Amino acid sequence: MSAQFxxxxxxxxxxxxxxxxxxxxxxxxxxxxxxxxFAQGEFVMIGGMATVSLSAAGLPYLxxxxxxxxxxxxxxxxxxxxxVEPARGASVVTLIIITIGASIxxxxxxxxxWDKRFHALKPFTGDVPIAIAGATILPQSLWVIxxxxxxxxxxxxxxxxxxxxxxxxxxxxxxxAAQLCGINVRMVLFVSFGLSAALGAVAGILIAPIxxxxxxxxxxxxxxxxxxxxxxxxxxxxxxxxxxxxxGIAESMSAGYLSSAYKDAIAFVIILAVLFFMPSGLFRxxxxxxx
Amino acid sequence: MKSTQAGNxxxxxxxxxxxxxxxxxGPAVAQEPIKIGSFLAITGPFAxxxxxxxxTLELYVGKINAAGGVLGRKLQLIAYDSAGDAEKxxxxxxxxxEQDKVxxxxxxxxxxxxxxxxxxxxxxxxxxxxxxxxxxxxxxxKKWVFKTPHTDRMACEKIFxxxxxxxxxxxxxxxxxxxxxxxxxxxxLKLNKNYGIDVVADETYxxxxxxxxxxxxxxxxxxxxxxxxxxxxxxxxxxxxxxxxQLGITMPLYQSHGVASKEFIxxxxxxxxxxxxxxxxxxxxxxxxxxxxxxxVVVSYKNEYESRFKSEVSTFGGHAYDGLLLAVEAMxxxxxxxxxxxxxxxxxxxxxxxxxxxxxxxxxxxxGLDLSAFRMLExxxxxxxxxx
Numbered sequence: 169m170s171a172q173f174x175x176x177x178x179x180x181x182x183x184x185x186x187x188x189x190x191x192x193x194x195x196x197x198x199x200x201x202x203x204x205x206f207a208q209g210e211f212v213m214i215g216g217m218a219t220v221s222l223s224a225a226g227l228p229y230l231x232x233x234x235x236x237x238x239x240x241x242x243x244x245x246x247x248x249x250x251x252v253e254p255a256r257g258a259s260v261v262t263l264i265i266i267t268i269g270a271s272i273x274x275x276x277x278x279x280x281x282w283d284k285r286f287h288a289l290k291p292f293t294g295d296v297p298i299a300i301a302g303a304t305i306l307p308q309s310l311w312v313i314x315x316x317x318x319x320x321x322x323x324x325x326x327x328x329x330x331x332x333x334x335x336x337x338x339x340x341x342x343x344x345a346a347q348l349c350g351i352n353v354r355m356v357l358f359v360s361f362g363l364s365a366a367l368g369a370v371a372g373i374l375i376a377p378i379x380x381x382x383x384x385x386x387x388x389x390x391x392x393x394x395x396x397x398x399x400x401x402x403x404x405x406x407x408x409x410x411x412x413x414x415x416g417i418a419e420s421m422s423a424g425y426l427s428s429a430y431k432d433a434i435a436f437v438i439i440l441a442v443l444f445f446m447p448s449g450l451f452r453x454x455x456x457x458x459x
Numbered sequence: 460m461k462s463t464q465a466g467n468x469x470x471x472x473x474x475x476x477x478x479x480x481x482x483x484x485g486p487a488v489a490q491e492p493i494k495i496g497s498f499l500a501i502t503g504p505f506a507x508x509x510x511x512x513x514x515t516l517e518l519y520v521g522k523i524n525a526a527g528g529v530l531g532r533k534l535q536l537i538a539y540d541s542a543g544d545a546e547k548x549x550x551x552x553x554x555x556x557e558q559d560k561v562x563x564x565x566x567x568x569x570x571x572x573x574x575x576x577x578x579x580x581x582x583x584x585x586x587x588x589x590x591x592x593x594x595x596x597x598x599x600x601k602k603w604v605f606k607t608p609h610t611d612r613m614a615c616e617k618i619f620x621x622x623x624x625x626x627x628x629x630x631x632x633x634x635x636x637x638x639x640x641x642x643x644x645x646x647x648l649k650l651n652k653n654y655g656i657d658v659v660a661d662e663t664y665x666x667x668x669x670x671x672x673x674x675x676x677x678x679x680x681x682x683x684x685x686x687x688x689x690x691x692x693x694x695x696x697x698x699x700x701x702x703x704x705q706l707g708i709t710m711p712l713y714q715s716h717g718v719a720s721k722e723f724i725x726x727x728x729x730x731x732x733x734x735x736x737x738x739x740x741x742x743x744x745x746x747x748x749x750x751x752x753x754x755x756v757v758v759s760y761k762n763e764y765e766s767r768f769k770s771e772v773s774t775f776g777g778h779a780y781d782g783l784l785l786a787v788e789a790m791x792x793x794x795x796x797x798x799x800x801x802x803x804x805x806x807x808x809x810x811x812x813x814x815x816x817x818x819x820x821x822x823x824x825x826x827g828l829d830l831s832a833f834r835m836l837e838x839x840x841x842x843x844x845x846x847x
Contacts, residue, residue, distance in 0.1 A: 182670065284503075288697075380694050
């Protein structure tokens with residue numbers, strides 16, 4: 169029984185770590201612009217697919233992975249420059265719709281640039297499962313959890329200790345005040361798209377060996393990452409991580425102990441319940457509007 | 460000025476009359492091509508089926524034309540991309556029937572698309588050969604509808620027979636949310652008692668799921684399970700197989716013909732070793748003994764396809780090959796493209812060897828395949844091998 173529990177927990181952690189990375193991407197852009205970027209899942213796809221094609225071209229992972237992340241970041245920057253920025257006077261809803269359009273466009277483009285098949289990426293370090301207390305975990309899952317942890321630490325350093333990070337944080341708290349302090353908020357928005365695209369790409373690369381990747385893998389991951397971000401509280405870094413892990417573990421526990429047919433439903437019911445009692449998510453500070 | 464204009468218009472008028480005559484008297488009438496209509500999921504989620512189907516149709520229409528066509532007439536392929544969408548499939552089928560006025564339709568990658576257009580082809584009374592799997596397409600028999608792939612029911616039967624021979628009587632099912640998964644799961648649950656097989660666990664996974672270890676752990680811990688069957692389609696079965704290996708489950712794992720392409724072995728990697736599945740002989744074309752009646756058909760199709768497109772052959776393209784050649788065969792037998800005669804000829808085809816197996820159509824069977832058309836395959840050394 170406990171071995172079974174352990175297995176569900178490990179599974180939940182692996183899946184949850186990915187949701188967390190996607191959710192972090194949502195949060196960063198939300199903070200900078202109050203826009204929910206529905207193309208976030210497409211960044212995940214671009215990271216995975218670019219690595220697949222680069223390593224198929226003979227490049228070692230050490231080269232292919234940074235290149236793929238850079239490619240996704242470039243796409244993110246281009247999205248901001250050519251789609252979001254020209255519409256910067258528009259309402260948030262308009263901007264969100266633009267990102268939905270961008271996601272459909274990117275998916276179509278990926279289908280043409282690459283193909284419509286599923287691809288598997290070779291695991292970073294072997295394929296031999298590791299046994300922990302009667303349960304098994306793939307080495308790649310450890311990579312997923314480890315890299316997610318490293319990224320969370322790096323991000324907290326970035327937002328807490330660097331000038332650019334602090335500028336982004338300031339913009340998220342009060343855009344107008346930040347602008348009055350001399351922060352280039354347009355630059356902040358620009359950087360935030362690049363950063364969250366890179367984050368998404370990292371997620372896409374990490375999971376490609378476990379879950380396979382294809383041109384439309386971003387749809388479902390984007391949705392789950394969004395749910396995780398909402399659960400944790402949009403815009404909160406800690407919330408994104410906790411939300412992601414909670415969603416992953418809830419899914420695997422309900423698949424294991426209740427019914428696999430309803431596991432997604434159960435996960436979403438939990439989210440609904442949380443949001444009912446805490447409308448702004450688990451970790452987002454409740455901000456009252458001053459009149 | 461004016462006279463030149465009049466002269467011009469006179470000349471134009473004469474030219475028009477001349478053209479009209481040329482159209483009506485020229486050899487163009489006798490050479491009018493036979494129109495083969497098709498709608499396939501060339502893009503979208505079923506693209507890995509629709510793409511080889513489309514390539515196969517193009518390849519063989521070209522080959523047949525190069526060899527002089529059918530009944531002295533060239534074939535013309537009119538194919539649309541339905542992207543796996545039933546609504547689009549209906550629109551394109553209407554267009555094929557009303558605007559393009561095709562003689563026969565060979566297409567319909569998925570069961571959903573096929574079922575959506577059946578009312579249209581029945582009403583228009585046009586022969587339709589579907590390339591989709593589920594048994595509902597031909598059962599009950601529809602006058603104008605035929606199909607080439609094996610059914611999910613046959614897959615269940617073939618798998619259960621293999622399980623019986625290995626003395627496996629308690630099995631677990633794990634399946635996905637797609638139409639094929641659901642249909643085959645339902646067929647297997649109807650048939651298992653006939654073969655003395657108990658389904659002791661029945662798990663499912665979602666469409667975008669990336670990890671099935673939770674479901675498999677549950678199956679692993681269910682008392683008495685001797686084998687696992689994964690009626691599935693797409694990337695799900697590859698992930699199930701990977702997770703199966705990760706959890707170190709040693710029971711036999713059965714997949715369906717829905718994953719019968721090299722792609723599956725590539726995606727699932729080492730974990731695919733030992734997986735069994737029923738599939739057409741096409742996948743093991745080169746392993747078939749020389750005495751096998753199907754060998755020459757599948758080897759020639761495989762070589763043609765692989766040398767032309769530089770990619771591995773799949774059974775899905777084979778279904779399109781069978782569909783096209785059955786249509787051609789029927790037109791030859793009917794001596795023309797009269798729709799009712801072609802339909803009757805299709806229904807009368809017996810002993811036709813295709814990539815899916817020996818086709819014996821009849822008034823009560825519009826697929827014409829029996830269980831001998833399926834071969835039980837096992838993955839060994841990263842390749843398909845025949846189970847003896």
